[in-house]
Amino acid sequence: MFLSKKVAVLTAILSTAIVFPATAQLPVPLEDQVVEEVVEEIKTVEKRWVLAKGTRAENYILERLQERGITDKYALAVVLGNIKQESRFYSNICEGGALVNYHNCYSGGYGLIQWTTASRYHGLGRHARANGMDPSTLEAQVEYLFAEYQWQRIEHRMRTPGQPVSYYMNSAYSWLGWGIHGNRTYYANQYLNALTQVEVVVEDTSK
Numbered sequence: 001m002f003l004s005k006k007v008a009v010l011t012a013i014l015s016t017a018i019v020f021p022a023t024a025q026l027p028v029p030l031e032d033q034v035v036e037e038v039v040e041e042i043k044t045v046e047k048r049w050v051l052a053k054g055t056r057a058e059n060y061i062l063e064r065l066q067e068r069g070i071t072d073k074y075a076l077a078v079v080l081g082n083i084k085q086e087s088r089f090y091s092n093i094c095e096g097g098a099l100v101n102y103h104n105c106y107s108g109g110y111g112l113i114q115w116t117t118a119s120r121y122h123g124l125g126r127h128a129r130a131n132g133m134d135p136s137t138l139e140a141q142v143e144y145l146f147a148e149y150q151w152q153r154i155e156h157r158m159r160t161p162g163q164p165v166s167y168y169m170n171s172a173y174s175w176l177g178w179g180i181h182g183n184r185t186y187y188a189n190q191y192l193n194a195l196t197q198v199e200v201v202v203e204d205t206s207k
Contacts, residue, residue: 046202049076049195057089057138061112064142065158072161073195074188078168079158081188082176086114091138102128102135112141113176123148150175165189 048066051058058080065076086109087093094100095108095116102110102125109116115124127144128135135141145151157171165188172184 043201045199047197048200049073050198051191051194052196053194055089057091060138061089061142064146068146068155069159070155071159072163072168073192074163074165075158075161075168077188077191077195078165078172078184080191081184081186082172082178083112084187085178085182085184086176087112091141092136111135112138113145120148120150150177165192 049062049071051062054062061083062076062080065079070076070079083089089112090099091112092099092101094105094110095114098105108114110121111124115121124141124144125135127147128140131140131143133140133143135144146155154171154175158168160167165185169185169188178184
C-alpha cells in the first residue's frame with residue numbers, strides 16, 4: 001500500500017515537470033555571458049583647407065598645420081609659400097639642388113626648410129633617430145619642424161586668425177631667419193588663390 005502511493009506521487013511529479021526537447025539549449029548562466037559594449041562613434045563635420053592640385057607633400061603639411069590649430073587661410077598660405085621658397089617641398093634636397101640622403105649633404109642647408117646651422121641640422125638627425133625615423137623623409141622633418149624652439153615660439157601667432165599676410169610673413173622671418181625675401185610673398189599669394197575649403201568628417205576618438 002505504501003509503495004503504491006510512493007509510485008503514484010512520483011508519477012504525478014514527472015507528469016508536471018517541464019520537459020526540454022533534445023535540441024533545446026539550456027539558459028546560459030549570467031556569469032558566462034559575454035557582454036559587448038557598443039560605443040557609438042561621435043562624428044563631427046569640420047571645414048578644412050585643401051589644395052585640389054597640390055602635391056602629396058603640400059597637402060600633408062597643410063593638413064598637419066590645421067591639426068595644430070592653424071586655420072587662417074593667410075597663415076597657411078604664408079607657411080606653404082616659405083617652404084616652397086626654401087625647398088620646393090623636397091625633404092631630401094641639399095642646398096644647391098642636389099637630391100641626396102641626409103648624411104650626404106655636406107654643406108649648406110638641408111631639407112624642407114633648409115636647416116643650415118650645425119645645431120639645427122644635427123638636431124634633425126638626433127630627433128629622427130630618437131623616434132626611429134629617417135631624417136631624409138617628409139614625415140620625420142615635419143615632426144622635427146614642430147618640435148623646434150624656433151617654430152614653437154611663433155606658432156601661437158600663426159594660430160591667430162584675421163591678420164594680413166605681412167603679419168604672418170614677419171612671424172615666418174622670425175622662424176626661418178632668411179637672408180633674402182625671394183619669392184615668398186609671390187608663392188604665398190599663389191597658395192591663397194589655390195586653397196579651397198571643403199567639409200570633412202572628423203571622428204572623435206577621445207571617448
